Amino acid sequence: MSLTNISVDKKPEGTIFSPELAARFDKLVTLYPMKRSALIPMLLYAQDEIGYLSDAAIAEIAHRLQLTVLDVRNVLSYYSMLRTRPAGKFNVQVCTNISCMLRGGQELFEHCERQLGIGHKQTTPDGVFSLEEVECIGACSWAPAVQVNYDFHDNLTPETLDAILAEYRSKASQ
Amino acid sequence: MPTLVSHPEEVKIVSSRFGQGAAEIDRYIELGGYQAVRQAMEQGPEWIIAQMKASNLRGRGGAGFPTGMKWSFVPKQSEKPKYVLVNGDESEPGTCKDHLIFLHDPHSVIEGTIIAGLAIGAKMGFIYLRGEYRYLLTIMEKAIADAYAKGFLGKGIFGSNFDFEVVSQTGAGAYEVGEESALMESLEGKRGIPRIKPPFPAVVGLYGGPTVINNAETIATVPHIFRMGAEAYAKVGSERNGGTRLFCVSGHAERNGVYELPMGYNLKKLIYEVAGGIRGGRQLKAVVPGGSSTPVLLASEIDIGLDFDQVGQAGSMLGSGGVVVLDETVCMVEFALRTIKFYQHESCGWCIPCREGTDWLKKTLTRFHAGAGEARDIDNIRYLAENMLGRTFCPLGDAAAMPTIAFVKKFRQEFEDHLDGRPCPYAKKPANELVGV
Amino acid sequence: MADVTLTVDGKRITAPAGTLLIEACRKAGIEIPAFCYYPGLSLQAACRMCLVRIEKMPKLQTACTTPVAEGMIVATETDEIKQARKxxxxLVLANHPLDCPVCDAGGECELQDMTFKYGAGGSKFIDIKNHRDEQQWSPVVFFDRPRCILCYRCVRVCNEGMDVAALGIQQRNASSVIAPNDKTELDCEQCGMCIDICPVGALTSDTYRYKTRPWEMTHIGTICTHCGDGCKTTLGLRRSEDGMQIVRGDNRDKSGLNGDFLCVKGRYAFDFSDSPERLTLPLVRQEDGHFETVSWDVAIKAVARGFREIRDTRGGSSIGVIGSTRITNEENYLLQKFARGTLGTGHIDHHRTTDYVSFIRALGGQKGRFASISDTASAPAVLLIGNDPTEQHPLLAWNLRTNVRQNRTRLYIVNHREIKLTRQAKAFVQIGSDSYAAFASFLSGGDSTAFGESATSLRDALRQEPNLVVIFGSELRGADVETLVKFGLSLPDTKFACLGDYVNSRGAADMGLYPDLLPGYVPVAASGAMQTEYGERFPAQPGMDLASMFEAAGRGQIAGMYIVGDDPVERLGIAPETLRDTFVVVQDMFLTGTAKLADVVLPTASLYEKSGTVTNTYGDLQGVKKAADRAGVRTDLELIVRIADAMGHDVRKLVPFGKGVRADMGQSRGAQSGEADRHAIWLAAHNLEPKLSPFDPNALLDEIQRVVAGYDFDRIDLLAGSSPQVQPASAELVQIAPPSSRPDSIQPSGDTLFTSGTLGHYSEKLNEVQAFQEKKALVAAD
Incomplete structure (x- = not known):
């Protein structure tokens, strides 16, 4: 028996993703001149479905692209939007970069900390919200801006943000 | 939904279809879309590149490289397939123009991509949006699907024998990927680490093939150049700076927003007339003219034309068009800290000067702003930045160093005001909350 | 490529076009510092230490990525550049822990050296450094992130050099970190190349960690005692209670035939020499059957008395002698000379792991057909049949990978398994494990449909190769080796290598540890001059091979056995009763299965504790230097001489030492009677002095060089530390009996990367690594 690492990582059985996502992945890898190009979109979509990039998700994506798990981890750990631990159902991302800072972004973030009772990269005990202080999200002329998951909310004040958070909270309980 | 602004001084070219429903393909066609590409197809690559050169269009990403010249660098013959790559990884703090283009006029990006493909002989284009722009990817993907359905993309586009494919995707959170070679790495499914240059992308780019990489605004401008005529387009701008540019006004202006103005438009006028002056009638303290990496200008330095050459002469850079307005309430130390915090966070970590330099700048500025600064820190900050400048693997190090040097140079007094345990003079919070960082 | 001329610091230098500026400067004696640049690995431009000013360039440029150009004007020592380096x-030191006083790399750290030369005396930074705890990644590898300067050498050597890719770069910015492939552990070949290549103390080895300081060690470069590739390993030694202890094995010196490479065994498996099971006192079996420790004098006398009695009463042919694949050429040569000349027996053999004899016979005396290990790194095309070099010949595997990576060599592989090297192969043909012979005849033009289309196209491709190196494992033996060699010889300029398993397997074969062949593969029947050299007891007939000796012992026909550095009892599963009536003398480092059955056990020095030469499986001869020392043990060479002496044999006839007529090695008889001292003449002709001691291995090397075919290399090469290639090829060789008439007594070791025959059992570290790898394999199989 060979005891050295000479084979690619073990093949996972079946898929851990929904049939729709699995089908999407099957298509994605055909779009590019090189399969590997599908890696970052796949990681994002997998995270969208599962909430984070679990070991199983990483293993399956690695297998689909014929990469090693290490290679996938090297890549995913580089990108700030990808995570290997669960976040809240709604990930509140408050921009505090210069344009938002000048319009009260920092205060908005601190307001969120107080309202949600959590800090940067933390999740509420009920799993509804997580909070993140993020770098510029490209909404500078409409600052201060917040992204909840992928949705933009701009020209915010603590009051308007409260209303938005309340809306998400009621969505979560539906 | 981002609010659209308008001002009579504007010359709407790239933004001409904003708010017109042009994300729908039929509306885009109705507004004159997909005409430029047909014309380009008839005339052929050499004509296209000649027109691009004549338009004086310079890259809108920040470096301002003449677009026509960039396209002409791509070798005509190539064993490997050639590609067009659209850089929509808009991440420079203060910049949100591509955001509007993808939202309001996605087809102009597609059309521009096809024209670039025709010019260099590529059969495939990629449109890469930053990860945060997922909702814009949905819009972009629908636009691409509609273009395929019309036969504008795919096999034999517009009934010709020319094939062209377009794929769009997003990144996943990394400013560095806005650097062209890091962008190619990311598109190839790798860490966003820049490549060693040369070879330049025009020779060895995506998948090893010759590649043209342009900013989304640049590409979106292309169809307009053919629609207007290259000379007419060039004439709108200033010398060697053709056309218009989307300026994203943010910060303390009365009317923040994205304004399209001719290249060379006066910065002071932009702030005081177009954007309505400083909010609440306060005093202007400084302006960051082209995104966070451009050296800050004092209020006394802003009577200049906004083009690559004039802003350069003023000791800063036109950059990405992000005009950040700072009024008298801003603590420049805090502003410098926030700026460097960003670059520290976004440094890819590859080379020593950027990785360590941004980290130690952040550490020093954090302590300094918290009131634990020492007199020598001020010189050390400048020393660090000056020793990063020009020595890093990619321009990110310069992007961190240049504004830092300017902050220290132009606002040294504000730094000194933080010394000797004094609280930040601009603190919005009581001093005791600042202790213990 | 054509040369270009450029100016560096006002000095005109010339380099081939395409050379990197950093290399061109270094060759011209202009040092340009760098951490991330490493010759042979991909370029990074990450450390920015090599920035130089090139005229007409707006910014400083990295010399490691800039090719030289005609007329280029470069400055490397201006104030601007000094400041950039400083x-x-x-910046690197800002977060470096500066725990140099306890760091393994302290004293041999590139960061220390560079700081000393180019750095600043003070620090501007007063903020807190980023800390992360040290991690253990495997039984041999530790990682200390704060010390890491992120030069990515480890990642590249693992990816590019080893093709293992067990190390990655994770996170980004100042949080960037080198990460292992199995969460917090390394699932890899445990070669330790990452440790060796680390310029600082970020990667350290468990065997050496926090043990000593580099300057407290003596460093001796010698040859690894494990596989047949014969890598140079530099041993770090420290005085211990009972000698000199090896505390480190590494490859810092890089001057050996292995270049940058060293594997897990060469790097860590030296610890057998310090094993508590090591024998240090002679043992003599008492009447009651128990071993008693005795003095050397008593033990040697017991051996001499025993052998002499048997020889003189039952004849030399009732004694069997077994040599070793892990002792020096000089010792093996002496052993067979002692057997033939002193004991008067032809029963001499060793553990054969491959069929060198058929290989030598097949070459039929042609010179220039032996591929050296360096050929495997440079040949434009290589055919590998059988074997798994990744496991069994790690240096060969490294060379082949390097050759493919750097020279795009065409590697053709034929194997019954999809071995790891197939990843580098241009073509791979998988055959049945019993089809090697058939494949050899297929190559020679046999039935062209037998192995399918891929085999046919492989053969067609091979036929177009003008400079092929053919490397084959022990899967091919006897007539099949000849078939393969015949095919190779039908091509323009083919070279060959036959893969055997241990450090001196080839040497043992070359030195005549065969019952039917004398040193240099001279058939006993054609002994000629050798007979006169060895004296009157020289047996005229070929003796028995190893297995037959034990069978004969079982039948009572072998009354005495002298077993040096081998454990045939354990290996062949020989029943203890077989040796019940045989006087058995064992020379070994450990109480092996064979030693347990011995009447006298003589504790010996390991290859790390002696001097001499060894010959690797490619015929590269290398000097072994005494590094470690262990009180009590003696070298095999000394023991053989002492036994002969105690038997009353004239030692000067065994070992040519001393001056004058006394050194006449049997020239006083026969046709050459009255002729001058042949050895003395040879010495004079080669500008060599007679050696003064019978224990001087060089005295035997003199004789080997004089009498063994192919060993007539230039001694200066050996003294200079290079590895002259031996080519046992002479017209006489064709007289070797055809394979059909010789028994196939080949027994491949079956060793993996983590085992090493008997010796491997006594390496605690190797066993630990093996257990670790087994655990990983089990997890992976789940």
Whole structure:
């Protein structure tokens, strides 16, 4: 028996993703001149479905692209939007970069900390919200801006943000 | 939904279809879309590149490289397939123009991509949006699907024998990927680490093939150049700076927003007339003219034309068009800290000067702003930045160093005001909350 | 490529076009510092230490990525560049823990050296450094992130050099970190190349960690005692209670035939020499059957008395002698000379792991057909049949990978398994494990449909190769080796290598540890001059091979056995009763299965504790230097001489030492009677002095060089530390009996990367690594 690492990582059985996502992945890898190009979109979509990039998700994506798990981890750990631990159902991302800072972004973030009772990269005990202080999200002329998951909310004040958070909270309980 | 602004001084070219429903393909066609590409197809690559050169269009990403010249660098013959790559990884703090283009006029990006493909002989284009722009990817993907359905993309586009494919995707959170070679790495499914240059992308780019990489605004401008005529387009701008540019006004202006103005438009006028002056009638303290990496200008330095050459002469850079307005309430130390915090966070970590330099700048500025600064820190900050400048693997190090040097140079007094345990003079919070960082 | 001329610091230098500026400067004696640049690995431009000013360039440029150009004007020592280097070091040191006093790399650290030369004396930074705890990644590898300067050498050597890719770069910015492939552990070949290549103390080895300081060690470069590739390993030694202890094995010196490479065994498996099971006192079996420790004098006398009695009463042919694949050429040569000349027996053999004899016979005396290990790194095309070099010949595997990576060599592989090297192969043909012979005849033009289309196209491709190196494992033996060699010889300029398993397997074969062949593969029947050299007891007939000796012992026909550095009892599963009536003398480091059955056990020095030469499986001869020392043990060479002496044999006839007529090695008889001292003449002709001691291995090397075919290399090469290639090829060789008439007594070791025959059992570290790898394999199989 060979005891050295000479084979690619073990093949996972079946898929851990929904049939729709699995089908999407099957298509994605055909779009590019090189399969590997599908890696970052796949990681994002997998995270969208599962909430984070679990070991199983990483293993399956690695297998689909014929990469090693290490290679996938090297890549995913580089990108700030990808995570290997669960976040809240709604990930509140408050921009505090210069344009938002000048319009009260920092205060908005601190307001969120107080309202949600959590800090940067933390999740509420009920799993509804997580909070993140993020770098510029490209909404500078409409600052201060917040992204909840992928949705933009701009020209915010603590009051308007409260209303938005309340809306998400009621969505979560539906 | 981002609010659209308008001002009579504007010359709407790239933004001409904003708010017109042009994300729908039929509306885009109705507004004159997909005409430029047909014309380009008839005339052929050499004509296209000649027109691009004549338009004086310079890259809108920040470096301002003449677009026509960039396209002409791509070798005509190539064993490997050639590609067009659209850089929509808009991440420079203060910049949100591509955001509007993808939202309001996605087809102009597609059309521009096809024209670039025709010019260099590529059969495939990629449109890469930053990860945060997922909702814009949905819009972009629908636009691409509609273009395929019309036969504008795919096999034999517009009934010709020319094939062209377009794929769009997003990144996943990394400013560095806005650097062209890091962008190619990311598109190839790798860490966003820049490549060693040369070879330049025009020779060895995506998948090893010759590649043209342009900013989304640049590409979106292309169809307009053919629609207007290259000379007419060039004439709108200033010398060697053709056309218009989307300026994203943010910060303390009365009317923040994205304004399209001719290249060379006066910065002071932009702030005081177009954007309505400083909010609440306060005093202007400084302006960051082209995104966070451009050296800050004092209020006394802003009577200049906004083009690559004039802003350069003023000791800063036109950059990405992000005009950040700072009024008298801003603590420049805090502003410098926030700026460097960003670059520290976004440094890819590859080379020593950027990785360590941004980290130690952040550490020093954090302590300094918290009131634990020492007199020598001020010189050390400048020393660090000056020793990063020009020595890093990619321009990110310069992007961190240049504004830092300017902050220290132009606002040294504000730094000194933080010394000797004094609280930040601009603190919005009581001093005791600042202790213990 | 054509040369270009450029100016560096006002000095005109010339380099081939395409050379990197950093290399061109270094060759011209202009040092340009760098951490991330490493010759042979991909370029990074990450450390920015090599920034230089090139005229007409707006910014400083990295010399490691800039090819030289005609007329280029470069400055490397201006104030601007000095400041750039200084600030770069300030930045690296800003977060470096500066725990140099306890760091393994302290004293041999590139960061220390560079700081000393280019750095700043003070630090501008007063903020807190980023800390992360040290991690253990495997039984041999530790990682200390704060010390890491992120030069990515480890990642590249693992990816590019080893093709293992067990190390990655994770996170980004100042949080960037080198990460292992199995969460917090390394699932890899445990070669330790990452440790060796680390310029600082970020990667350290468990065997050496926090043990000593580099300057407290003596460093001796010698040859690894494990596989047949014969890598140079530099041993770090420290005085211990009972000698000199090996505390480190590494490859810092890089002057050996292995270049940058060293594997897990060469690097860590030296610890057998310090094993508590090591024998240090002679043992003599008492009447009651128990071993008693005795003095050397008593033990040697017991051996001499025993052998002499048997020889003189039952004849030399009732004694069997078994040599070793892990002792020096000089010792093996002496052993067979002692057997033939002193004991008067032809029963001499060793553990054969491959069929060198058929290989030598097949070459039929042609010179220039032996591929050296360096050929495997440079040949434009290589055919590998059988074997798994990744496991069994790690240096060969490294060379082949390097050759493919750097020279795009065409590697053709034929194997019954999809071995790891197939990843580098241009073509791979998988055959049945019993089809090697058939494949050899297929290559020679046999039935062209037998192995399918891929085999046919492989053969067609091979036929177009003008400079092929053919490497084959022990899967091919006897007539099949000849078939393969015949095919190779039908091509223009083919070279060959036959893969055997241990450090001196080839040497043992070359030195005549065969019952039917004398040193240099001279058939006993054609002994000629050798007979006169060895004296009157020289047996005229070929003797028995190893297995037959034990069978004969079982039948009572072998009354005495002298077993040096081998454990045939354990290996062949020989029943203890077989040796019940045989006087058995064992020379070994450990109480092996064979030693347990011995009447006298003589504790010996390991290859790390003696001097001499060894010959690797490619015929590269290398000097072994005494590094470690262990009180009590003696070298095999000394023991053989002492036994012969105690038997009353004239030692000067065994070992040519001393001056004058006394050194006449049997020239006083026969046709050459009255002729001058042949050895003395040879010495004079080669500018060599007679040696003064019978224990001087060089005295035997003199004789080997004089009498063994192919060993007539230039001694200066050996003294200079290079590895002259031996080519046992002479017209006489064709007289070797055809394979059909010789028994196939080949027994491949079956060793993996983590085992090493008997010796491997006594390496605690190797066993630990093996257990670790087994655990990983089990997890992976789940």
């Amino acid at each position: 600030s770069m070091l300030e």
